[in-house]
Amino acid sequence: MRIIHGIPYTRVNYVVWAMKELGLDYEINPVNPMTGETKKPEHLARNPNGLIPVLEEDGFVLWESMAINFYLAKNNGDGLLWATDPREEAQIIQWCVFGSSSIDKPAVNYILHKQALPEEMRDAASLRAAHEALVPLLKVLNDHLVSREYLVGERFTIADLNLSAMLDYPLKAGYDMSEYTALQVWLGRCLERPARIQMEAKHGGVKL
């Protein structure tokens, strides 16, 4: 039995999308951060940080969306989303660490301060800061994608999934990426995959 703890239109989306790509069954236990459920003892026992997503698989518990997706990709679907050699593996990790350490926070802050927070909590300076923080990161990705279709190994991997899912936040909130042509084409290629569309049809798109 595989359970994802969390509500789907958050970073839980990264994991649900990976499950759909890999054809894995899952159940969702809708632990909702907006109602304080992430800070209840029951959830803190799963993740002492009080955050979602958390994966539970036959008693095995794992938190941090990147770690969960590495685990799923490496061990399911005959390696469909994973690397074929140690160097590819290192490159997948490189892009995902870059994503979680640099892109994830400003990407989420952008959507929060643009539209997801209640209006009185939105802050123009935070929105501007999130926008500015993303500029050099989008350029790094765009430059890399000018000469290739995917981040690693010329096929869709968990690196493409994780980073395009992060960038879906600012994209959906109206961040203008038109000057990053290669990045935009790649985002379309990733976000229009059938598994992503199925996920959005079932659970809804990103909100926070």
Ligand SMILES: N[C@@H](CCC(=O)N[C@@H](CS)C(=O)NCC(=O)O)C(=O)O
């Ligand atoms: N680095 C963590 C971040 C997890 C995270 O911040 N999750 C948010 C939802 S998208 C959350 O649980 N927020 C609840 C809170 O801050 O109390 C990961 O990638 O799993």
